[in-house]
Amino acid sequence: MGIDQPARARVEALLAGDRAVTGFTARAWGREGEVTLCARTRGPADAARLFAAIRALLPPRPRGPITLRTDSGLAYETPPTR
Numbered sequence: 001m002g003i004d005q006p007a008r009a010r011v012e013a014l015l016a017g018d019r020a021v022t023g024f025t026a027r028a029w030g031r032e033g034e035v036t037l038c039a040r041t042r043g044p045a046d047a048a049r050l051f052a053a054i055r056a057l058l059p060p061r062p063r064g065p066i067t068l069r070t071d072s073g074l075a076y077e078t079p080p081t082r
Helices: 004-015 044-057
Strands: 023-027 035-042 065-069 075-077
Touching: 004 023, 004 035, 004 044, 035 044, 044 065
Parallel strands: none
Antiparallel strands: 023 035, 065 075
16 A cells, blocks of 8 residues: 655655754655654654644545654554555
8 A cells, every 4th residue: 555655745844844853764664665753852842733733734534544653642543544
């Protein structure tokens, strides 16, 4: 199935342009392009704000599942695809 490349591109653009992000890495792990993006922020408040901004970018029906988490416990998963 692969991943939702447009969603990934939007998230990476947001991370690259956000002043509270001190850096981010992408680690590929799947056979179909799955990747884990890990962003470092200046503080927990920035992470919470970034969580909300990223969640707003995610399509309601992405091409593949998307999971979003913070170290403080915020979590969101897109509905499973059918």
